[in-house]
Amino acid sequence: MAVDVLIAEDEPSILRSLDFILRRAGWSIEAVTDGDAALSAVRRSMPKVLVLDVMLPKRSGFDVLKQIRADDALRQLPVLILTAKGQAQDRRTAEELGADRFVTKPYANAEVVGAVRELMGLAPAVE
């Protein structure tokens, strides 16, 4: 069954806060805490939007993004990159790999919700 938003985030308290604000915004949510789980969940659950942390155990967020963009079935998936580093280099890497949005931690809740909403508009229509 499809979900609206898949969250890949290993830090429990941040995950809780994302889960809370995105549910409040009315989306169905699935959460994973490492890179491998993120990839398989994307394939299995076909989310409308992926919220992806960079520093993930087992497989980094950038690597997950690269795999998604290399996969014909997933290429169109809108991805929001979350990072705590916030350096220019990370932003460039994210753009090169094809991230649709880039949000730096700590974020304003509205910033994340707004970004996800925009990405929902971009998402391919799923019946």
Place this chain on the structure above:
Amino acid sequence: MLTPDVVIAVAIGYVGLLFLIAYVSDRQARNHKAAFLRSPFIYTLAISVYCTSWTFYGAVGSAARNGLEYLAIYLGPTLVFIGWWFVLRRLVRISHKQRITSIADLLSARFGKSSRLAVLITVIAVIGIAPYIALQLKAVTSSLQAIAGVGEFPGRTLRGIDEVGLALAVAAGMALFTILFGTRNVDAKEQHHGVVAAIAFEAIVKLAALLAIGIFVIYAGGGLEAIFSRAEAAGIDIYSTGNFDDRWVAMNVLSAAAILCLPRQFQITVVENSNENHLRTAGWAFPAYLLLMSLFTLPIALFGLTSMPAGANPDMFVLTLPLSAGQEGLALFSFIGGFSSATSMIIVESIALSIMVSNHIVMPIVLRVTQGHGVASARGVSRLLLNSRRFSIALILLLGFLYFYLTRDSDALAPIGLISFCGVAQFLPAIIAALFWREASLKAATSAVAVGFVVWAWSSFMPSFQSSSPLVAQIMAEGPWGFTWLRPEALFGVEDIDPLVNVVFWSLLLNTATLVVVSLFTSQSALERVQAALFADLFRRPGTGAPAVIRGSATVEDLYFVAERVLGSPRAKALFEGVAGAPPPQFIDRLERELAGSIGAASAHVMLSKVVSGDAVSLEEVFEMAGETRQVIEYSQELERTSAELRSTAQKLEEANTQLRAIDTEKDEFLSQVSHEVRTPMTSIRSFSEILLEEQRLTADERQRFVKTIHQESLRLTKLLDDILGMSALDHGEHGWDNTPIEAERSIDRAIEVCSALARQRRMQLTVGSRAPSAVISGEPDRLCQVLINLVSNAIKYNDAAEPMVEVRSRTGRGRYLIEVADNGPGIPKAERKLIFEKFARGQSGGVTAPAGAGLGLAISRQLIERMNGKLELLPATGQGACFRITLPLL
């Protein structure tokens, strides 16, 4: 009647006379009276110390056995002296300039003032001369026995003293005599006017005695023609058929080498030379003396062979011929002549050798032990030198006696002397190279002399023990371990060769070849180049003294302190007259040569270097010393060396730069990591506080949970900032605590208490393994507890096993206290085992990242433990989980 008692009494009286001559001459010399003492004729007569009892007794024996062969011993030196302009003049000139004290000193000075080479030369000389000393002991012993009538004239016994006892008595007497004679002066300067005068007197005595015997024999034999005819009639080959063979050549080479290399000849010809122009006279007068000494040798031998009973020892003909003719006065004169030859040789040889031993072996050891400053009294060095010389003289005579004892079965005198000749001849290639070949290097000279010495010891020295050692006899016959090509007297399988030719050829060939080849493939040190240039350009740059090799910042007082200790007060005062302030390099150089005159070049150099503490040789000075043409070459060599140095400096700078860049990168990494670590809790705090601010519909429970999260995350943030500050303090050495003796087990208890709550929360087992009953270490209990909590909580947090467990255990042993924290979690990948102790280390290999929070903990823990003089390490992986160990020294 001539009895041994009379003879011994006369000998003692004769010794007394020698003392008187030496004493008077020394006084005269000190008062600048006796000009004749510095005449070239005294010098020439002293050089004839070359003629020992080997010449006096042995030459006749040699002539009786081998015909004209004995002449080779005198023709070689004749050639060397006739060519004095080329070799001897150089030797004397350089030795005056460098204040050379011995042959070891000469070679050491030429080859970079190497003390090692000097020691080698000294040791070889002492061993090589032992047979020669033994020869003198044997000759004096035999002559006393001949007088006593042992053998040919039974009845007149020497009160039952056997040959060995007699030789021992002679050796002891000679040692005592030489010590009294040669080391009377408290001043250790190497010119001995008294000794030289006495030796010159002995030269006249032995020549007169031998000429007297010769004339007596011609008279008794009815003229030369009658003597030769009678010998021919008796079946003796008077034409010495086949005498001019390879052995004749070898003996000429050996004797020519010996006149340069024998320590006593070097002492008299070079060291005691007071004026280079004396060589002008000695150049013809010494050959003339040799000619006179050997004029009657052949007639005496032939007359002895025809008139004495068969089996009489031809070595003693000089004594037994007048005895058997009842000419007791002449026999006594002859005995005194032989005694003179032996004593003069032993005196000069042991003085020369003792100077070498004390300057090159004793002195360097003392300098090394005392660092050049420990010799307390002003007379200290002088006394030490004299005592070590006395000891060496006794040692040298003892060695001579030992050799005599071990080889007492051999009868002829001449072959023993040839062994010594061949031994010292090993110095010849090095000496010639020192004088003429600028490129000869220290390594080459040292190895060449050593190689020559080994061949000599194997093929000449060792075979002389053939009669007393079955092992030697076996080696002689079959070679060592059956290697027949190593048989001492048939080296490399060359059979049917005269043993003397065998050893002379092979030893000098290998010696010279080593010298040449090693020189071509080794390079000289700076000091060697300087000294080589000095030796080679001896006659090229008139007027300029040797430039200062030692320079630096020594004061006149420092130098005087040294000079006084070595030279004694009066000479030091005279030398330092008019010198004040900073001593000029020329003065230091002159002082070094003065000191070298007393203690040898190498020792003087070491001593002054220690005082002056300057650098050895400057570039400018190297140039100053080299000739014009060499300047360019050496300059370019220096340039090459300099540019090589520059290259290495540049490389070092680059390395330093790389390191700086690495540190810079590290700093960037660190900041980025800190940023990340701070942002993570900040994110939760910000997000939840926004929720709390904006959301009105929260339940009380949700509100409670979110506030709690914010609280926890802000605590985490605080701890993180504390860690960063603590880390920075540790990095800068501000440890902020003092180690005190503590009970470490109590810290473990506390850590387990704190962590068990966490473990319960995670539903895992925190077990306590075997514990040390008590462990008192030097440390800080809170910090130790902190480290343990860090380790245990990490082990709990990152354990994803099905039945997670963590064990803490401790033990003591071998003065150490060990705490281990083991878990059954995922373990640490090999590539990251080292990395985890780095600040903010995060696994970056293979995309696997370590869980957050491990960042600073291990790095800080390690530093804390190191601060308690212990170490924190990760034990090698066992396949299951990870195990950290803390090792602390027990009090």
Place this chain on the structure above:
Amino acid sequence: MERRKLESAALFLSLLGVLLILPPLAVVFQLERRLFGVPFEVIYLFVCWLGLIAAAFWLGRRLPRETEAEPPTEGED
């Protein structure tokens, strides 16, 4: 004679000495004959010897004297 020639003469004298007493030449004079009752090669060697001494004497008085021949400092003992 000038200096260089004298030095050469000194060198040749030594070489001549070596030639005279070593095998090829020395063997030539082994004649198995006697002169004044003495074997010929003995006379030969002593005459060569005497000749070398005389030549050395003659050369020694003529070879250049070095003006800088520095006499060793002494006199204080």
